[in-house]
Amino acid sequence: MPRSHQRRAPLYHPEPEEIDLLDVLHALADPTRMTIVRTLWAEPERACGTFPVDVAPSTLSHHFKVLRESGVIRQRGEANRRLNELRREELQQRFPGVLDAILAAAAGPAGPGPVAQED
Amino acid sequence: MPRSHQRRAPLYHPEPEEIDLLDVLHALADPTRMTIVRTLWAEPERACGTFPVDVAPSTLSHHFKVLRESGVIRQRGEANRRLNELRREELQQRFPGVLDAILAAAAGPAGPGPVAQED
DNA sequence: CACCCCATTCGATGAATGTCGAACATCGCT
DNA sequence: AGCGATGTTCGACATTCATCGAATGGGGTG
Numbered sequence: 074m075p076r077s078h079q080r081r082a083p084l085y086h087p088e089p090e091e092i093d094l095l096d097v098l099h100a101l102a103d104p105t106r107m108t109i110v111r112t113l114w115a116e117p118e119r120a121c122g123t124f125p126v127d128v129a130p131s132t133l134s135h136h137f138k139v140l141r142e143s144g145v146i147r148q149r150g151e152a153n154r155r156l157n158e159l160r161r162e163e164l165q166q167r168f169p170g171v172l173d174a175i176l177a178a179a180a181g182p183a184g185p186g187p188v189a190q191e192d
Numbered sequence: 193m194p195r196s197h198q199r200r201a202p203l204y205h206p207e208p209e210e211i212d213l214l215d216v217l218h219a220l221a222d223p224t225r226m227t228i229v230r231t232l233w234a235e236p237e238r239a240c241g242t243f244p245v246d247v248a249p250s251t252l253s254h255h256f257k258v259l260r261e262s263g264v265i266r267q268r269g270e271a272n273r274r275l276n277e278l279r280r281e282e283l284q285q286r287f288p289g290v291l292d293a294i295l296a297a298a299a300g301p302a303g304p305g306p307v308a309q310e311d
Numbered sequence: 312c313a314c315c316c317c318a319t320t321c322g323a324t325g326a327a328t329g330t331c332g333a334a335c336a337t338c339g340c341t
Numbered sequence: 342a343g344c345g346a347t348g349t350t351c352g353a354c355a356t357t358c359a360t361c362g363a364a365t366g367g368g369g370t371g
Contacts, residue, residue: 094294094297094298095220095221095222095223095226096221098217098218098220098221098294099217099218099221101214101217102214102217102218102221103214103328103329104214105329107214120347120348121347121348122346122347122348128329128330128331129330129331129332130347130348130349131330131331131332131333131348131349131350131351132329132330132331133348134348134349134350135328135329135330135349136329137348138349139328150337150348152337152338152339152347153336153337153338153339153346153347153348154338154346154347154348155347155348155349167297168293168294168297169293169296169297170289170292170293170296170297171293171294171297173289173293174287174288174289174290174292174293174294175213175217175287175290175293177288177289178213178286178287178288178289178290179213222358222359224359239317239318240317240318241316241317241318247359247360247361248360248361248362249317249318249319250318250319250320250321250360250361250362250363251359251360251361252318253318253319253320254319254358254359254360255359256318256319257319258358269318269367271317271367271368271369272316272317272318272367272368272369273316273317273318273368274317274318274319
Protein backbone atom coordinates (compact mmCIF):
# COMPACT_ATOMS: atom_id res chain seq x y z
CA MET A 74 0.00 0.00 0.00
CA PRO A 75 0.98 3.68 -0.12
CA ARG A 76 3.69 5.27 1.92
CA SER A 77 3.17 4.22 5.47
CA HIS A 78 4.26 7.08 7.63
CA GLN A 79 2.13 9.78 6.15
CA ARG A 80 0.59 11.40 9.20
CA ARG A 81 -2.86 11.11 7.72
CA ALA A 82 -3.76 14.56 6.49
CA PRO A 83 -1.68 17.29 8.09
CA LEU A 84 -4.05 19.11 10.40
CA TYR A 85 -4.97 22.52 9.16
CA HIS A 86 -4.30 25.40 11.49
CA PRO A 87 -4.96 28.98 10.42
CA GLU A 88 -2.08 31.41 10.68
CA PRO A 89 -2.53 33.98 13.46
CA GLU A 90 -3.38 36.74 11.01
CA GLU A 91 -5.89 34.49 9.28
CA ILE A 92 -7.89 33.89 12.43
CA ASP A 93 -11.33 35.39 12.05
CA LEU A 94 -13.03 36.91 15.06
CA LEU A 95 -16.48 35.76 14.04
CA ASP A 96 -15.21 32.23 13.53
CA VAL A 97 -13.77 32.29 17.03
CA LEU A 98 -17.00 33.59 18.53
CA HIS A 99 -18.99 30.99 16.64
CA ALA A 100 -16.65 28.27 17.84
CA LEU A 101 -17.10 29.37 21.45
CA ALA A 102 -20.88 29.74 21.17
CA ASP A 103 -21.55 26.07 21.80
CA PRO A 104 -21.86 24.39 25.20
CA THR A 105 -19.74 21.37 24.36
CA ARG A 106 -16.97 23.41 22.79
CA MET A 107 -17.03 25.92 25.61
CA THR A 108 -16.58 23.09 28.08
CA ILE A 109 -13.61 21.87 26.10
CA VAL A 110 -12.02 25.31 26.02
CA ARG A 111 -12.65 25.92 29.70
CA THR A 112 -11.03 22.61 30.51
CA LEU A 113 -8.00 23.51 28.42
CA TRP A 114 -7.93 26.85 30.14
CA ALA A 115 -7.49 25.15 33.49
CA GLU A 116 -5.14 22.49 32.21
CA PRO A 117 -2.68 23.27 29.43
CA GLU A 118 -2.78 20.04 27.50
CA ARG A 119 -5.20 17.18 27.22
CA ALA A 120 -6.07 14.28 24.97
CA CYS A 121 -9.39 14.27 23.17
CA GLY A 122 -11.06 11.57 25.18
CA THR A 123 -10.38 13.13 28.56
CA PHE A 124 -12.89 15.96 28.55
CA PRO A 125 -15.98 16.12 30.76
CA VAL A 126 -18.41 16.09 27.88
CA ASP A 127 -21.05 13.51 27.12
CA VAL A 128 -21.14 13.10 23.36
CA ALA A 129 -20.21 10.36 20.92
CA PRO A 130 -16.56 10.15 19.82
CA SER A 131 -17.47 11.22 16.31
CA THR A 132 -19.27 14.27 17.61
CA LEU A 133 -16.30 15.12 19.77
CA SER A 134 -14.02 14.87 16.77
CA HIS A 135 -16.26 17.29 14.92
CA HIS A 136 -16.07 19.85 17.72
CA PHE A 137 -12.30 19.62 17.89
CA LYS A 138 -12.15 20.24 14.19
CA VAL A 139 -14.28 23.37 14.53
CA LEU A 140 -12.09 24.64 17.35
CA ARG A 141 -8.91 23.90 15.44
CA GLU A 142 -9.98 25.40 12.14
CA SER A 143 -11.23 28.54 13.84
CA GLY A 144 -7.82 28.97 15.45
CA VAL A 145 -8.86 28.47 19.05
CA ILE A 146 -6.86 25.33 19.75
CA ARG A 147 -3.83 23.56 18.36
CA GLN A 148 -3.81 19.82 17.87
CA ARG A 149 -0.79 17.62 17.45
CA GLY A 150 -0.66 13.90 17.08
CA GLU A 151 1.17 12.34 19.93
CA ALA A 152 1.32 8.64 19.17
CA ASN A 153 -2.22 7.35 18.79
CA ARG A 154 -3.44 10.12 21.01
CA ARG A 155 -4.06 13.66 20.00
CA LEU A 156 -3.01 16.42 22.31
CA ASN A 157 -4.95 19.65 22.40
CA GLU A 158 -3.90 23.05 23.69
CA LEU A 159 -5.28 26.54 23.60
CA ARG A 160 -3.59 29.03 21.30
CA ARG A 161 -3.54 31.54 24.10
CA GLU A 162 -0.61 33.73 23.17
CA GLU A 163 -1.54 33.91 19.52
CA LEU A 164 -5.13 34.79 20.29
CA GLN A 165 -3.98 37.34 22.81
CA GLN A 166 -1.81 38.93 20.17
CA ARG A 167 -4.49 38.99 17.54
CA PHE A 168 -7.52 39.78 19.71
CA PRO A 169 -6.18 41.19 22.97
CA GLY A 170 -8.28 40.37 25.99
CA VAL A 171 -10.99 38.55 24.11
CA LEU A 172 -10.27 35.01 25.23
CA ASP A 173 -9.41 36.11 28.74
CA ALA A 174 -12.62 38.06 29.17
CA ILE A 175 -14.81 35.36 27.70
CA LEU A 176 -13.31 32.59 29.79
CA ALA A 177 -13.43 34.69 32.93
CA ALA A 178 -17.09 35.34 32.20
CA ALA A 179 -17.73 31.67 31.51
CA ALA A 180 -16.09 30.74 34.77
CA GLY A 181 -18.55 32.96 36.59
CA PRO A 182 -18.07 35.27 39.58
CA ALA A 183 -17.11 32.26 41.67
CA GLY A 184 -13.80 32.15 39.90
CA PRO A 185 -12.17 29.29 38.03
CA GLY A 186 -13.33 26.04 39.46
CA PRO A 187 -13.83 22.52 38.21
CA VAL A 188 -15.50 22.65 34.85
CA ALA A 189 -19.10 21.53 35.01
CA GLN A 190 -20.97 20.61 31.88
CA GLU A 191 -24.18 22.52 31.46
CA ASP A 192 -26.31 20.89 28.83
CA MET B 193 -57.87 55.54 25.69
CA PRO B 194 -55.93 57.83 27.96
CA ARG B 195 -52.57 57.06 26.51
CA SER B 196 -52.28 56.27 22.85
CA HIS B 197 -48.79 54.95 23.46
CA GLN B 198 -49.73 51.27 23.83
CA ARG B 199 -47.30 49.46 21.58
CA ARG B 200 -48.60 45.97 20.95
CA ALA B 201 -46.54 43.19 22.51
CA PRO B 202 -44.02 44.53 24.99
CA LEU B 203 -40.59 43.64 23.68
CA TYR B 204 -38.89 40.94 25.68
CA HIS B 205 -35.59 41.86 27.23
CA PRO B 206 -33.75 39.43 29.50
CA GLU B 207 -32.83 40.64 32.95
CA PRO B 208 -29.10 41.22 33.40
CA GLU B 209 -28.67 38.05 35.43
CA GLU B 210 -30.56 36.07 32.83
CA ILE B 211 -28.21 37.01 30.03
CA ASP B 212 -26.41 33.91 28.80
CA LEU B 213 -22.83 34.21 27.64
CA LEU B 214 -23.23 31.67 24.87
CA ASP B 215 -26.31 33.48 23.59
CA VAL B 216 -24.32 36.70 23.47
CA LEU B 217 -21.45 35.04 21.62
CA HIS B 218 -23.86 33.46 19.18
CA ALA B 219 -25.54 36.79 18.59
CA LEU B 220 -22.21 38.42 17.83
CA ALA B 221 -20.97 35.61 15.59
CA ASP B 222 -22.76 36.91 12.52
CA PRO B 223 -21.48 39.54 10.10
CA THR B 224 -24.72 41.49 9.84
CA ARG B 225 -25.29 41.55 13.58
CA MET B 226 -21.69 42.44 14.26
CA THR B 227 -22.03 45.38 11.91
CA ILE B 228 -25.11 46.51 13.78
CA VAL B 229 -23.37 46.26 17.13
CA ARG B 230 -20.27 48.04 15.90
CA THR B 231 -22.43 50.84 14.58
CA LEU B 232 -24.19 51.15 17.90
CA TRP B 233 -20.81 51.13 19.58
CA ALA B 234 -19.81 54.21 17.66
CA GLU B 235 -23.17 55.91 17.96
CA PRO B 236 -25.32 55.42 21.04
CA GLU B 237 -28.73 55.26 19.49
CA ARG B 238 -30.07 54.51 16.07
CA ALA B 239 -33.27 53.50 14.31
CA CYS B 240 -33.49 50.11 12.65
CA GLY B 241 -33.39 51.27 9.09
CA THR B 242 -30.27 53.38 9.44
CA PHE B 243 -27.60 50.69 9.58
CA PRO B 244 -25.03 50.05 6.86
CA VAL B 245 -26.22 46.55 6.12
CA ASP B 246 -27.61 45.22 2.91
CA VAL B 247 -30.42 42.84 3.80
CA ALA B 248 -34.19 42.84 3.43
CA PRO B 249 -36.21 44.61 6.14
CA SER B 250 -37.61 41.33 7.37
CA THR B 251 -34.13 39.90 7.74
CA LEU B 252 -33.05 42.99 9.61
CA SER B 253 -35.96 42.62 11.98
CA HIS B 254 -34.91 39.06 12.66
CA HIS B 255 -31.38 40.11 13.55
CA PHE B 256 -32.61 42.80 15.90
CA LYS B 257 -34.75 40.24 17.63
CA VAL B 258 -31.77 37.95 18.11
CA LEU B 259 -29.70 40.79 19.51
CA ARG B 260 -32.48 41.92 21.81
CA GLU B 261 -33.40 38.50 23.17
CA SER B 262 -29.77 37.66 23.81
CA GLY B 263 -29.44 40.83 25.88
CA VAL B 264 -27.00 42.66 23.65
CA ILE B 265 -29.24 45.57 22.73
CA ARG B 266 -32.28 47.31 24.09
CA GLN B 267 -35.11 48.37 21.82
CA ARG B 268 -37.77 50.89 22.56
CA GLY B 269 -40.55 52.14 20.36
CA GLU B 270 -40.14 55.79 19.63
CA ALA B 271 -43.18 56.76 17.58
CA ASN B 272 -43.21 54.71 14.42
CA ARG B 273 -39.48 54.25 14.64
CA ARG B 274 -37.67 51.85 16.90
CA LEU B 275 -34.58 53.04 18.67
CA ASN B 276 -31.77 50.64 19.44
CA GLU B 277 -28.97 50.96 21.94
CA LEU B 278 -26.29 48.71 23.32
CA ARG B 279 -26.72 47.43 26.87
CA ARG B 280 -23.17 48.38 27.61
CA GLU B 281 -23.23 48.92 31.35
CA GLU B 282 -25.33 45.87 32.03
CA LEU B 283 -23.12 43.66 29.91
CA GLN B 284 -20.05 45.14 31.53
CA GLN B 285 -21.48 44.28 34.92
CA ARG B 286 -22.40 40.75 33.99
CA PHE B 287 -19.45 39.88 31.74
CA PRO B 288 -16.71 42.39 32.50
CA GLY B 289 -14.54 43.26 29.56
CA VAL B 290 -16.20 40.88 27.12
CA LEU B 291 -18.01 43.39 24.93
CA ASP B 292 -15.14 45.86 25.09
CA ALA B 293 -12.57 43.30 24.04
CA ILE B 294 -14.69 41.87 21.26
CA LEU B 295 -15.57 45.23 19.79
CA ALA B 296 -12.00 46.45 20.04
CA ALA B 297 -10.93 43.31 18.21
CA ALA B 298 -13.65 43.77 15.62
CA ALA B 299 -12.56 47.33 15.04
CA GLY B 300 -9.11 46.07 14.17
CA PRO B 301 -5.68 47.48 15.00
CA ALA B 302 -6.58 50.61 13.04
CA GLY B 303 -8.84 51.67 15.86
CA PRO B 304 -12.51 52.58 15.74
CA GLY B 305 -13.36 53.94 12.36
CA PRO B 306 -16.38 54.06 10.12
CA VAL B 307 -18.05 50.70 10.17
CA ALA B 308 -17.59 48.85 6.93
CA GLN B 309 -19.79 45.92 6.08
CA GLU B 310 -17.87 42.79 5.18
CA ASP B 311 -20.19 40.37 3.54
C1' DC C 312 -59.72 59.81 5.48
C1' DA C 313 -56.05 58.37 2.39
C1' DC C 314 -51.41 57.74 1.97
C1' DC C 315 -46.77 56.76 3.04
C1' DC C 316 -43.16 55.15 6.05
C1' DC C 317 -41.13 52.09 9.26
C1' DA C 318 -40.93 47.86 11.17
C1' DT C 319 -42.87 43.21 12.32
C1' DT C 320 -44.92 38.69 11.36
C1' DC C 321 -45.64 34.84 8.55
C1' DG C 322 -44.50 31.00 5.59
C1' DA C 323 -41.03 29.04 2.60
C1' DT C 324 -36.53 27.65 1.33
C1' DG C 325 -31.84 26.35 1.09
C1' DA C 326 -27.62 26.11 3.81
C1' DA C 327 -25.22 25.15 7.95
C1' DT C 328 -24.94 22.50 12.13
C1' DG C 329 -25.00 19.07 15.98
C1' DT C 330 -25.74 14.46 16.61
C1' DC C 331 -25.21 9.58 15.97
C1' DG C 332 -23.61 4.74 14.37
C1' DA C 333 -20.65 2.11 11.55
C1' DA C 334 -16.45 1.56 9.34
C1' DC C 335 -11.65 2.68 9.01
C1' DA C 336 -6.86 4.00 10.46
C1' DT C 337 -2.99 4.20 13.60
C1' DC C 338 -0.41 3.01 17.42
C1' DG C 339 1.16 0.23 21.44
C1' DC C 340 1.20 -4.08 23.51
C1' DT C 341 1.00 -9.17 24.06
C1' DA D 342 0.36 -11.12 13.66
C1' DG D 343 -3.46 -10.20 16.47
C1' DC D 344 -5.91 -7.15 19.64
C1' DG D 345 -7.56 -3.23 22.11
C1' DA D 346 -7.53 1.76 22.67
C1' DT D 347 -7.92 6.22 20.56
C1' DG D 348 -9.64 9.25 16.96
C1' DT D 349 -11.19 10.20 12.35
C1' DT D 350 -14.16 9.83 8.26
C1' DC D 351 -18.45 8.93 6.18
C1' DG D 352 -23.23 9.02 5.42
C1' DA D 353 -27.68 10.01 7.52
C1' DC D 354 -30.92 12.61 9.99
C1' DA D 355 -33.19 16.30 12.51
C1' DT D 356 -32.71 20.95 13.99
C1' DT D 357 -31.39 25.54 13.64
C1' DC D 358 -30.68 29.50 11.00
C1' DA D 359 -30.22 33.39 7.57
C1' DT D 360 -32.65 34.93 3.94
C1' DC D 361 -36.41 36.50 1.14
C1' DG D 362 -41.27 38.16 -0.49
C1' DA D 363 -45.81 39.21 0.74
C1' DA D 364 -49.03 40.62 3.95
C1' DT D 365 -49.97 43.26 8.30
C1' DG D 366 -50.01 47.02 11.66
C1' DG D 367 -49.18 51.43 13.81
C1' DG D 368 -48.12 56.41 13.41
C1' DG D 369 -47.76 60.57 11.37
C1' DT D 370 -48.94 63.87 7.63
C1' DG D 371 -51.28 65.84 3.65
